[in-house]
Ligand SMILES: [Zn+2]
Ligand SMILES: [Zn+2]
Ligand SMILES: [Zn+2]
Ligand SMILES: [Zn+2]
Ligand SMILES: [Zn+2]
């Protein structure tokens with residue numbers, strides 16, 4: 001035999017009895033919860049109030065707050081939140097949170113590239129306008145670990161050629 005929903009529940013006449021779940025079919029609604037702190041004991045809905053904090057964690061719903069951390073260097077041992085102090089530097093890398101602290105210095109290696117882009121030509125097929133700009137790529141080196149990165153800057157002056 002097939003399970004049939006109660007006819008009253010079917011037309012949404014649930015039997016709430018001042019609760020958040022229908023006592024006949026278990027349908028939930030977001031009203032009349034039985035709150036135990038931040039969690040409803042009946043349907044396990046959560047709300048962002050009345051948390052039961054133990055340091056930085058709510059013991060009921062495991063929500064994290066940014067206070068009461070237990071710091072081990074830069075990382076909280078309970079929730080793994082990180083702060084920007086007391087890092088464990090190995091060279092330029094923090095061994096706990098993987099933050100980097102390179103000290104970039106220009107290496108003197110730079111290349112300049114002239115770029116152009118067609119911007120029009122729709123009205124008169126014979127006339128084309130170009131945007132022209134210079135791109136300078138500078139190589140920077142970390143003076144602590146020797147790591148390198150490249151930065152590209154566009155020169156500000158734009159000209160148009162017809
Ligand atoms: Zn129902
Ligand atoms: Zn509930
Ligand atoms: Zn909570
Ligand atoms: Zn924490
Ligand atoms: Zn760190």
Ligand SMILES: [Zn+2]
Nearest residue numbers: 092102142145
């Ligand atoms: Zn470095």
